[in-house]
Amino acid sequence: MSIRGPRKGENYELSVDLNSEYREKRKDAIKRVIASMTVGKDVSGLFPDVLKNMQTDDLEQKKLVYLYLMNYAKTQPELVILAVNTFVKDSDDPNPLVRALAIRTMGCLRAEKIIDYLCDPLQKALRDENPYVRKTAALCVAKLYDLKPELVMENGFLEQLHDMISDSNPMVVANTVAALTDIHIAATSSEPSTSSIDNSSTVFHITTAILNKLLVALNECSEWGRVAILNALARYTAADDKESEHICERVVPQFQHINGSVVLAAVKVVMIHLRNVKREDLGKQLIRKMAPPLVTLLSSPPEVQWVALRNINLLLQKRPELLSSEIRVFFCKYNDPLYVKVEKLDIMVRLANDKNVDALLSELKEYASEVDVDFVRKSVKAIGQTAVKIDEAAEKCVNVLLELIATRVSYVVQEAIVVMKDIFRKYPSTYEGVIPTLCANLDELDEPEAKASLIWIIGEYANKIDNADELLTLFVDTFTEESYPVQLQTLTAVVKLFLKKPDSSQAIVQQVLNTATKDCDSPDVRDRAYIYWRLLSMDPAAAKSVVLSHRPPISIPRTTVAPAVLEELIGEIGSLASVYHKPAETFIGKGRLSADAIQRKVGPGEDDESQLSTQKALQTVVAGQQSENLLDFGDEPSTEGGGLSGLAATQTMLAQPAAANLIAGTSSNPLDDLVSIFGNVSMQPMSATPSAAPGGAFGGFDFGQAPTSAAPQAVDAFAGLSATPAAPPQQQQQKPQEDLLGLF
Amino acid sequence: MLSAFFIFNQKGEVLISRLYRTDFKRSIADVFRIQVVSNSDVRSPIITLGSTSFFHVRINNLYVVAVTKTNANAALVFEFCYRFINICKSYFGKIDEEAIKNNFALVYELIDEICDFGYPQNSEIDTLKSYITTESVVSQNIPADESSKITSQATGAISWRRPDVKYKKNEAFVDVIETVNLSMSAKGNVLRAEVDGHIMMRAYLSGTPECKFGLNDKLVIDKSQGGGGGDAVELDDCRFHQCVRLNEFDATRTISFIPPDGEFELMGYRSTSNVKLPLRVIPTVTEVGSGQVNYDVVVKANFSNKLAATNVVLRIPTPLNTTTADCKVATGKAKYAPSENVMIWKIPRIQGGQECIFSATAILTTSVTNRQVWARPPIDVDFQVLMFTASGLIVRFLKVFEKTSYQSIKWVRYLTKASGGYQIRF
Secondary structure (H helix, E strand, O other), X not given: OOOOOOOOOHHHHHHHHHOOOOXXXXXXXXXXXXXXXXXXXXXXXXXXXXXXXXXXXXXXXXXXXXXHHHHHOOOOHHHHHHHXXXXXHHOOOOOHHHHHHHHHHHHHOOOHHHHHHHHHHHHHXXXXXXXXXXXXXXXXXXXXXXXXXXXXXXXXXXXXXXXXXXXXXXHHHHHHXXXXXXXXXXXXXXXXXXXXXXXXXXXXXXXXXXXXXXXXXXXXXXXXXXXXXXXXXXXXXXXXXXXXXXXXXXXXXXXXXXXXXXXXXHHHHHHHHHOOOOOHHHHHHHHHHHHHHHHXXXXXXXXXXXXXXXXXXXXXXXXXXXXXXXXXXXXXXXXXXXXXXXXXXHHHHHHOOOOOHHHXXXXXXXXXXXXXXXXXXXXXXXXXXXXXXXXXXXXXXXXXXXXXXXXXXXXXXXXXHHHXXXXXXXXXXXXXXXXXXXXXXXXXXXXHHHHHHHHHHHHHOOOOOOOHHHHHHHHHHOHHHOOHHHHHHHHHHHHHHHHHOOOOOHHHHHHHHHHHHHOOOOHHHHHHHHHHHHHHHHOHHHHHHHHOOOOOOOOOOOOOOOHHHHHHHHOOOOEHHHHHOOOHHHOOXXXXXXXXXXXXXXXXXXXXXXXXXXXXXXXXXXXXXXXXXXHOOOOOOOOHHHHHHHHHHHHHHHHHHHHHHHHHOOOOXXXXXXXXXXXXXXXXXXXXXXXXXXXXXXXXXXXXXXXXXXXXXXXXXXXXXXXXXXXXXXXXXXXXXXXXXXXX | OOOEEEEEEOOOOEEEEEEOOOOOOOXXXXXXXXXXXXXXXXXXXXXXXXXXXXEEEEEOOXXXXXXXXXXXXXXXXXXXXXXXHHHHHHHHOOOOHHHHHHOHHHHHHHHHHHEEOOEEOOOOHHHHHHHOOOOOOEHHHOOXXXXXXXXXXXXXXXXXXXXXXXXXOOEEEEEEEEEEEEEEOOXXXXXXXXXXXXXXXXXXXXXXXXXXXXXOOOEEOOHHHOOOOOOOEEOOEEEEOOOEOHHHHHHHOOEEEOOOOEEEEEEEEEEOOOOOOOEEEEEEEEEEOOOEEEEEEEEEEOOOOOOEEEEEEEEEEOOOOEEEEEEEEOOXXXXXXXXXXXXXXXXXXXXXXXXXXXXEEEEEOOOHHHOOOOOOOOEEEEEEEEOOOOOOOOEEEEEEEOOOOOOOEEEEEEEEEEOOOEXXXX
């Protein structure tokens, strides 16, 4: 380097020491350079000085210099050339450790110029007599492919890798499988247009011959190698059910492995190949063998436990019988981390049945007195879910809830009231006796959801509650101060009251309709008020049949993801996708997946539920893209292009599902309804002539009919019971935007 | 798989940073600092921003962090983080900021060896120690055949053992260590009792010994298959070190293996049936008005009087608004620890059959500002009982076969303990 900094400062001192005549001093200086590098100081100026120390017999020093090279090779490509000679020499060293080290490091130097020199040593290393060198070389092919795929193809490294699956050493086989899989993923996920290579040759197709070699290597290689091999086995398509059975039987012993990731990988393989197993007894036996190892994972460190719990949750959706007698192992320990507790709670509800419900309830009651507000709320919610799930236990659950309400802890009471509403929906007219207790807590409610729930209950049972009008008056008086969900519920409840007790509530219904139509700034609320008003004035009988119509019963959904997605996630056991319960495309890749693709993936013409999950998936994609842009801060200032395209992509993606929903009319989105109302009603002036009335009423009816489908859906939607898994906050932010788009 | 590996200290400073792939920049470390270290309300060990996922494990004053941009195997990533932690513990005796800072060159060497291009490689501590050492290794000092031995060990079918081990005295120590996890309800019902067992082995055996390991005669390993009878020891599940031939175990239930040299965990198991609880704790806690709580706690040792529980520590929670607590004990020592809101009762030794009594009165402030619901956390008990297994598991034999058919001495020790998971509600 000709240009040097001033002859002082830290870097100068380091440079002097790096050139010292004493070995120890030089080595110490290298260490200090690495230390500076780690904390993020720029020591790239020392490149030539460090490079001088590369030729050494001291392995540790060599590794340190290599570490430095790996870090700065990209920024100093012309200097890396100087290191090539040493690398090439090292790759011929008699010591296999040195040979492997040279190959490993060369693969990590991401400089164009050095790559061309890598091919020859790599060629040799792939045939090295020492397995340690071969296993390092195998991975190096994947590194090379990542940098310059053409070189891999030209040099025939891929064919060599395929040959190496037959290697006698299990570790080499495992790393070869890992490398081939890595290349396979890289090749199949990149855009076909950008790579000039024929993709078919990079596809890692697992044949029957390979299968047998993998099954042999599986029992001999290291734990991590087993995971790689099991992953490959999961991708194999069995020829017939006999072969699937064979694979399952060979993989089952891995359930006993001490490493949790091996166990989960084995579970994945068995779950996938189980699809083809026709012998029912074998299927049952495999599922039975799966249960104990899964439970054992719960004694792992909390993070592994959490991954296991998320996966158990998925497996239970597919195979509810899996852990049917094991509910007790999911009881929370007081000192479990919160994320583990919440997950256990969810699984407990899944496993609840009429036999274990007593134990479960006493646990849930215990949890409801803990400190963490979030966990307490979820526990209360779980009690409600249990009540809805198990008819026999409903009464016990109600009693527990009453006990909790008696504690008068604000958030417990509010959550309990929300939960009671669900119980009322599932078992109408069964627990009316508790209504006075609930109403007694009216003054303490400050959360919209709890308020709305209580109002719903009052409206629903208006004819049984003597002072229903008084209670509702409280909310009508403060109508404009309440949040929209509360306003909507108040409106509906008052109308219900009016329909049930027309004599005593004329004034209040007038008042609420007046306030809602004149003083309310939510179009939603205004609109509902107008519709009610018109219904009431035109045809009270129709109003009755609409507002007081029978609601479909609610139930706990067995699955939280669409069946197609569940099937896909079962094939991803142990991975991030299975932890998030979302297909991988939704959170990796730079928005490669279009809305179309997701739509296709979920499958056309499926029920609302899958449409919902499609929307969710799309929202996550978009949210992901946005935070992707956030991640790009720092380093390079040139992000303006990326930001823009990200936004454009957002719009195109969002437009589609919203529009689709409008056409299909399946959306429970209030604004969509609004649009359809505009279409039908806004043509008709409010002062419709009697002759126009039937049409107008019909227009209103169009929506009026909706309560049998849309309105209860809305109730469901905030009942919190309806299948929506805890969605990250970004999703909610996405909603209004989508609505607006739907409008235009 | 892994794209990068970091170690942060508590302040979020980077101690170790190793990027395995170039799909992102070093500044990714800042993102983690902002999202996790300086965020007081982290509710998940995995954080995904865009397509980048951060996996973190907190240990002492460190964050061990793995970053990936793919749909990585989450279980594998966490297992890898914990393996790294264990390797550090074994190399440096502990893992904390000081240990990492003092040995950062070695740490880099290790993480490069156990993970290549984001794929975990051989991480057997015993093997690693043979070629990554705290003293610098000069390559000429290792003859070529020696290093090829190392490499064949690191990749071989028995990657855990060198072929040329020699001992004057051939010995094998087996420690059966059982941790009891208990949740007992206020009414004295056992909600959950579970034994988490580990069979640790220290093998100092020459050559390549073939071992066979036998447990109780009446051992039921697959509970769901039934049988066994009332007093049999039933294991819900067991898992083995990679040296154990899983196929053979699956077929014939025999545990056969070639052990690594030195210390390793041969077997882990779990049992939930017929768990013998060594200590019985009977708490009586009464709240007198709103200003006082009275405690009477009885501990009974439920095992043969030839044995003894040692290092018994009970942590008895007090309400958060406790001002003083007055503890009276006949055995051991008890004191109130205001910072943790517990009374700590330490008993150095309880002989089998013995009974110890604790009584205390906690005085509470009645000031309104301090009124919070008291969650009544459970009483937590720690203890150790030597030569006792809560599951009833016994080692019947350990046979060693070697070409030279030498005599070997075997030692077996049992220990049942509880640490943090033996909880009694009141």
